[in-house]
Amino acid sequence: MPSQASRRKKISIRTKILSGNIIVMICLGIAIGALSMRISSLQDEIEYISSHDIQVHETVNQIQKDLLDMETGLRGFIISGDESYLEPYNSGKARWQTDTNKLKSLVIDNPAQVRNTESIESGLVDWMTNASENAIAYKRSGDTEKLTRFFAEKTGKDRTDALRIQLQSFKETEFGLTEARAASLKDRNESLIGLLYLLWIVVAAISVSTAWIISNTVIKTIRTVSTTIRQIAHQGESLKQRIEVNTRDEMMELGDSTNALLDMLERQNRRKDQVAHIATLLQEQNDIDAVGRQFLSQLVQVFNLPYGVVYVRSQSNQLVKTASFAQSSDNFGRKEFQLGEGLVGQCAAENRTIVLRDVPSGYAAIQSGIGQASPTVVALVPITFERRVVGVIEIGSFSGLARDDIELLEQLGGMLGVTIQSVKSRMEMEQLYTEAQAANEELQVQSEELNAQSLELLTMNDELKRSSNFKSEFLANMSHELRTPLNSMLILSQMLAENRQGHLSEDDISYVNTIYSAGNDLLNLINDILDLSKVEAGKLDIEMGNIILADLQLTVLSNFQEVAAKKKLDFAVTIAPDTPAWLETDGFRLQQILKNLLSNAFKFTEAGKVDLLIGVHANNAWGQQEIAFTVADTGKGIANDKLELIFEAFTQADSGTARKFGGTGLGLTISSSLANMLGGRIEVQSEEGKGSEFTLYLPAQRSIGQSDEAMASKQLATSSSSLAAADPVSIAVSEMPLSTAELRGRHVLLVDDDARNLYALSHVLESLEMTFTIAHDGLESMDRLRNGDTYDCILMDIMMPDMDGFQAIHEIRHTLQLSTPIIAVTAKAMKEDRDKCLEAGANAYISKPVQVQQLISIMVAQMKVEV
Template identity: 80%
Template sequence: MHSVPERRKKVSIRTKILFGNIIVMIFLGLAIVALTIRIASMQKEVQFISTHDIQVHESVDQIQKDLLDMETGMRGFVISGSAEYLAPYDTGKARWQTDVNALAALVIDNPAQLRNLDSINSNIQDWTETGAENAIDYKRSGDTASLDRFFEQKIGKTKTDAIRQQLQSFKDTEMSLTNQRVEDLRERNASLIFFLYLLWLFVAIIAIAMAWFVSGSVIKTIRMVSSTIRQIAFQDGKLDRRIEINTRDEMMELGDSTNALLDSIERQNLRKDQVAEIATLLQEQNDIDSVGRTFMNHMVQVFDIPYGILYVRDKSNHLVKNASFADSAENFGRKEFQIGEGLIGQCASEARTMVVNQIPEGYVYIQSGIGQSSPKQLILLPVCFERTVVGVLEIGSFSLLKRSDIELLEQLASMLGVSIQSVNSRMEMEQLYSEAQAANEELQVQSEELNAQSLELLTMNDELKRSSNFKSEFLANMSHELRTPLNSMLILSQMLAENRHGRLNDDDISYVNTIHGAGNDLLNLINDILDLSKVEAGKLDIEMGNVILADLQLTIQSSFQEIAANKNLGFSVHIAPETPAWLETDGFRLQQILKNLLSNAFKFTEAGRVDLRISVQSTNAWGEQEITFTVADTGRGIARDKLGLIFEAFTQADSGTARKFGGTGLGLTISSSLANMLGGRIEVQSEDGKGSEFTLYLPAQRSLSHLDETIAAKQLATGNSLSAADPVSVAASEMPLSTAKLKGRHVLLVDDDARNLFALSHVLESLEMSFTIAHDGLECMDRLRSGDTYDCILMDIMMPDMDGFQAIREIRHTLQLSTPIIAVTAKAMKEDRDKCLEAGANAYISKPVQVQQLISIMVAQMKVEA
């Protein structure tokens, strides 16, 4: 340990710097004062030039103007004889004397110019009295001879020329004086600039001198400190050299602080070397016992600690004695502790360092060959690995340890934890490796068997994929082939049912309605088959959104109220009070499930009632909730032996040849699949002859807030709630049909099927619209290229030669036409709609066409005003 004698400061660096800056500022102040005086003098000179000289020049010009006005007025009067020409003469005569006096006041400090001005004054007065006045009098008296003689002798002209020369000479003299003043001002400015440069040079020399003096004393000391530090750095880490400072300023404090830092670093390096030695020794150990003994033997040497004991956590979570130092007997100390038991167990439980300074007499004795004594301090440190306690270290000391020593002990404990964990992991890995070798042979045998099975599964999977793709393509094509004739059948039967011309009797209308109903049943069958195909292929899209349950209640109520009335059944839709106002799900698919369940309930119920109950229930102890939709009926019920079969495809309630209840047997299958896709399920309870209860369970919206419910209530009160149905369908059904505005519009109808052309043409005729028919895409392009214009194009997709997709692209990209195009096609898959819109169609409608929906789309696309 090196000590530095205390020194008395004489002059600080701050004082030196302030003294130099004060001197510089004094000289700068003197320069500013001199500069201010000189600038004030220059301002006076500039002001004199700008006021006095300019006024002199202006006065000379004014006298010249007065003389010119008098001469011009006199000549005008002599020539014309009109007194009006004497106005300039009179003005100049009345003013010239005043101007001369003003000019004399300005040049009163210049005797030469005053004499010149007196001569000019005399000449002007003489010209006025002997020249101008005489000529005017001759003219007034009509003495033409005297007037001619006056002009022949040029008496007036000679005098005015002389006066002009005198004024010009006077003016030139003043101009030369002005130039002289400007030149003098320029020379004095140059002198001032030279003075400023000289003063700046003087101040710079003073400042540099002061800076050189102050920085010299500072740099000299800093260089000495740096040199000493470099010498220490290049001596292989030896820190025995210290810095000696002779100056009496802050640099002396820098040297003392550096020496103190070197002392601290020397102590820390010694401890680090000892810790590094312990870490190296611990890495060489292969079992827990040797790790504990090695750590204890070297740790007590580093800190001069006379007592220590280490407990290690075993697999049963007990702290077992592992190693100790300076035991007084063979069985000294407890063999093990539980977590939380005693100070050892509490230290492990809290995972924090505990320091005990007040140790009772006789608590523990540390013995040597010549005596024994109690420690002054006990320290318990948790031995951790990644925040997990793997042991506890207890040490006793005769003196109180410093905080830095305790922190270093904590670092050693952490390092010990890594070593213990490393040894345990290595031992476990060795054990696992031996077990893995034993199991490896068995796994190889199983692996060969699994490879053979995998090949079989891959082959089966490929066959299933080919079968599924074939089925999807077959269903899509069959859907198109079935929808094409069904389209014309539904349109024409609907038009016949309207009986606009009154040609059909009631029986005919009943037959037509039966045909239309059968067509709708066939359409529902096609839709069910397509939905089932899309579910099985995993291509059914789910669009999640917020569904207002009160709005859903109104929709279901209105949809089945008439069916219930026709069958004389009671019907209600009830929402429990505790049910949330919103549900996050696919509203369209939810309605599809509920309508399937309700349709089945009405189908199999002949008396009594059908009810839909909506409520909420908790599914587990964590409070997760589900929204339940229970469809209960008083119908025939389902036998227990058939409850497991009703969700299978094409299963009928009554499977005999003379079935009383019809149906495809797909509704419950599709509903169950849709419920699974929405994250829910359908459960059924029923007894034969006692009715049935089908319950749909869907996850509730967990993020629902009171504000959401308030907004939903307001929307319901104002009638602005959103329907859960398909937004396109809702918009089409609620849009006002301005059919009168469609009258006279021209439509291009493109379709290769004569039945569809026949049906759609009758629809357009009923709307009093004109139309042109094209039987394929090529004919459509020919009609558009001919220059005919159309308000709308109804485009079929499946056509020979050029299909609808290609025709739409040609219209948009080749012909660059913006005419609204409505794709009317039997291809009803979702990807078909997307393809039509991507090709450039404005809207899409699938066959069989709903007449009101088609009219709504035409109204919207042709922007017909309501």
């Protein structure tokens, strides 16, 4: 392992990586500098070739051209004698000196070429002086003889040929020099490329070496750490192995941290083994005193303690000394403490560990054979079971206690608490077992009596079940028998109220409306009785959903404004400003409760007003917010002695044969039961002669802010519109949707065994200009369908002789394999009846008495689907 000094002088991995990168960057900088210098040199050579050699070649060419122009002009003048032919000659003569001087300056660095340039210059001078000028003079003077001799002696030609040879030699020399420079440039480029490759290899080697060295250091240490951990995990070693790291970087810190972790795990495992050993020994004890002695014996070995005391909580809530270690006298440790008394009592009262450090001498005397001394640290740890203090451990130490020692003591205190509670429970069970054996004989006698009573209760239970079943069957049959005649009565009265032929007077229409109203009241009575029976049987379904209180406000106003106007009462529905926009409840049942409360308020109010206030109410008893629906009226009020009676079935405050107000007394009973099913309640306050206040409280389970109201209104438009209930009498066929035109001419199979219903429904179909065929039971409907008759829709009654509607629908779907829409029209109004109809194969369900608009809407929807 590296020494501490070497560890302090560590070189971090970051430093190594930065050093390697700096070296690479230096090498790259050197390479870039050398490359820049070489490129600059090549650029100079290229510029020299492009600017110098090309100018030399161009200047030589220009001198050749000057010579050629002078010869051409001289030849033209000699032949023609025209002075204009001497213009090229004169131009060349004017330029040659400038061109030769330029050429001489370009090759100034080459003495041989300078001499060649001077030779060309002297040759031009000699040709012009001794040849061309003489020939021009001969021509101008007309001396033909001299001119002939001049050409015969070839004086000018020899000189011009010599000049051409000199110029060509000069050019060849320059071309050679240019080619030599180009070859040198090429060689240097190849050297530059080779240098670049060499530099790349050097930089790559440095980079790879640096990365290899650093990564090898990191990977080696990581592999060492992972190998050690893997060996510990898979081979079950005893955590003795440690990691050795020789590098002076973060890997050394990783190795040290891993070794520290291994040290901690080793300590924890050792403590766990000690705790497990103590727990095993304690499980073998059956006496609390023995448990305390065994626990202290093991505890002082684990922590190397000189003394210890265990106090256990008695049934009288006193902390009684149960065991001690190294007790020097009978007075070693008090016998008992009250809760809150002394440090022992305070430790138990506060259920927290108390540690005293730097304990003064003489606080406690710990003796041995050769002397005595006081501990330097005293600790008191509560013994707990399920967060309840069942005792206290007090220990002393000469060397002090570390934080993990205190945590282990607290853990051991919890374990000891479980053991003490287990021993107490075992002792109590033994005592109870003894008492149970003593009482067994008495229980046997009582058991025989209970058996006899059980048989009697079973008999009574069977009778109650039979009674309940009889009641349910009676209500279902009674509902069917009442709804069947009501169906025809309501449909026919509704059609008469329309007065489409105009035969009825206003009094006749009033009579018809009265008949309809009476039938509708009877229907409401049937519904109330069914609801009450469902509530009592626990079969009333609650469908929770989100309703918007603003929509509920509009619905209630529309339902009761006409009633308030007829009775000349003020009516208002108000929502308090701090009320949430939404409420999670069953909207239909909520409307049913409010309708009952408001109907009663209008019934018992002759003058004044009826109000519905919706607001927030804080229920201190439940600890949550509630939405309060308060129906207040200025009616006759209710006597205090009758406030409790009004919620009982078939009971009214205004009872007796001479009572003024009618009703069954079921509305408040059903409303109270529905409120309880919705998680709320109904409270009433009333003063006789001044009015009443009925308040429905519902839990505000979920609400949203005003910012979401627009979206909420859109999402719940359908559900909120379903709260509105229109008066069936006011509905006429002429006011129905334009989609009813689709029913005109359609053929319907009408299946019912009741002539009154057939009469009523046939008139509805005739008013819609539909054709229909009547079948009086399921067997007759099957015969008509087997004969090949086709129908656009089938209206099927359920309760029929021979073959009921369920069986008929099943046969149509499975035997005849027909997909004709079937609408079940039945007086069986229970939810399970609707489910049975749909399960049998019906497309839709409508209960009697039939609402004409609802029937037409269902037929339109089903025939659209069929089309």
